[in-house]
Amino acid sequence: MTAWLVNAAGIALIALIAWWFWLVKPAARRAEGGVVEVLVADGVYTPARIEVASGQPVRLRFLRKDPSACAEKVIFADLGVAADLPLNQPVDLTVTPPRTGEFAFTCQMQMYRGALVAR
């Protein structure tokens, strides 16, 4: 009986992991004029998903609060944009998603992950 329960729980857990990390997308913050501020702390960008209009330049202001070396760069690999993020100093970046779709931005090691969702 216990064995069945443990196995069922394990399989449910696997399903949960796949669903939560791969299928659910967090709500996107909409960029409406001006600057979108992105906090870089504790392993996540906040907000991590930013909805933007495709073909329109959008200004992002990154503020890094995490002293670990992981957070020291932000890279938009598909857009060819990258910047150093000094600790506690806001850094402005203007990026223009060329078409609709998702454009990931990450740290060097891909542990910090975010995306521009261009519509």
Added chain:
Amino acid sequence: MTAPIPEHVTRLSVTGMHCAGCVSRVEQALKAVPGVSEANVNLGERTATVRGTASAAQLIVAVKASNYDAAELRGAEDEAKKEAAEFAHYRTLLRRFFVAAAIGFPLMVAELLGKMPMLHQPGGQVFWLGVAAATLFVLVYSGGHFFVGAWKSLRANNANMDTLIALGTGAAWLYSTSIALFPDIVPSLARHAYFEAAAVIIALINLGQALEQRARGKTSEAIKRLIGLQPKTARVVRDGQEVDVAIEQVGLDETVRVRPGEKVPVDGVIIDGHSSIDESMLTGEPMPVEKRVGDTVTGGTLNKSGSFLFQARRIGADTALARIIAMVRQAQSSKPAIGRLADRISAVFVPTVLIIAVITFLVWFNLGPAPRASFGLVATMTVLIIACPCALGLATPISIMVGVGKAAEFGILIRNGEALQQAGRLTVVVLDKTGTITAGRPTVTTLAPAAGFQETELLVLAASVEAGSEHPLAQAIVESAQQKGLALQPAIGFEAIAGHGVRARVADKTILLGNAKLMQVHGVVLNELEARAADLAAQAQTPMYLAVDQRIAGIVAVADPVKPDSKEAISRLHAAGIKVAMITGDNAATARAVAAQVGVDEVLAEVLPADKANRVSALQARGEVVGMVGDGINDAPALAQADVGFAIGTGTDVAIESADVTLMRGSLHGVADAIGVSRATVRNIKQNLFGAFVYNTLGIPIAAGALFPFTGLLLNPMIAGAAMAMSSVTVVSNANRLRFLRRAGVQRGEGAP
């Protein structure tokens, strides 16, 4: 949620201000920017100091909107601040390590020696609960940031290495604590606590991160060295007085004094005095360059001999040095395609590991030996801990960073990681002739006087006739005479005969200077000089006959000389297995002569400027990976068309902007160096990726217990912690090896950096 931005001071250099009215207009524009609490404009320095929460970019936009221009002034202190912050973080990591180690290692040793009391002994449970509390302290103090990070990323539907560490150590602690509290819920065989494992893992991971931080500091040494080139102070002339001011205080158009042995603080133009300046730090060119009034000087270069005054033309983020630093930084964080696969893997990596961990537990639980729950837990914990994907994610960027920095040390600016990767794959390098293989400035190369004439006499007569001409060849002759300190004689009745040459009267004699046709028309007999002229033409020189009163006086030959190191650089390319082609608009004979001198494999002569790009794409259509090297505006389309475009740094801005790589010194050695750095970097990336893949593909199954059925071996979670900590350190250290790269095949003393 947005965090408040701390108030800070931004300094801008402002251009276009002339009067007090401008000052107040700029100040008002700056104060109107949201978040600005104070703005002061200094007309003398042409700078603005702004306090507030607004970013430099916002401020610059505001200044530009009021029809002035501005750039951010940033100094070396930024880097010092960054270094201080990095060091503080390093110390924090070490402190976390020591605290965790002080509790974890004694527990581990006691456990290994069998000195720990049993749970059912009198006082045993109290002892173990004490251990649980101590370990909890370690998890909170030394590992708290892992748990916070794990929770925050979990809420953002993201999983990262914090998730793995928090789950692994958290599960160990929870399991052990529940055994300590309720020993009876598991069979006695399974009553084994893993407190020491949690503490030791946290200790080792913090140690690994501290070591990684240290090693990373070294990877950015190239940037630090570049930043270190900029002096901290400048000696400016204000109100007739020379005063030392911080480099950030130097305003546009201010007059700056540089004394012997000092560094030039910013970019500008010499207005008084002359000197020789060592520019090797920027260009790699070892010979000092003579500079006089009107010549430009570059910030960061070293004044060797004289004292001079110059006018500051570019300051702050606008200087050549600042732009080089910005370019190197940008390139360091870009990624070539080789890294993309690793990126895709690391993107799905952590959730995959979580699933593998659950499967591992289920397999042990269903098929494993007793105590199944304990074995399952250990294996699961080990899988979570060993699977740090950092090494995988770090493999490419860290090598690119060191490689681009190393190239910068050789005087090669690489615009992006893609170009760094491509350069090593080139099969053909196409060289523009003029200005690339050759110096790009014609000079007098041969003086062949006829019997009864002297070399100097020949040169003086030729220069005197040509003094009034603007033809480049004529200028070369005049310059050559001036360099030798020869006095020219006045020429009268100067006449250019199109397609033939020139005629004038000098010192009462009729002088003819031109080609064989000119001599024929005037009935001048050339004698043995005709053969000499043919010889010179075959050596890519342009021979001109000189006749005095219809008597042949000799030949003045002008050529664009081949740069002294072009031949050696080309043979280095050959040694690297690369074919070398030369492209030029010049006639086939001259092109062949130059080609023979330097040893290129293929000559593309008489190519119209507009056709250069087509020739490059024709080579590409043949399946070649083409590198194009050029300096002129007419090379720009070909540079852009090539797989990798190399601009000669002494060339035009258009060429530099179209190119992927800029060679700061004029020498072709830079191409061979760039290819060398590229190959070494790509090799380094491959080593890193290989190591990281092997580590993860072998580590995870072993951690899960794949060897257990055959050998009875199950990895200790603490070993997994050590392995995981070392994997990133190994990758960073391997990338650091690139810093010791040397330039291959360069003769001693030849422009060694």
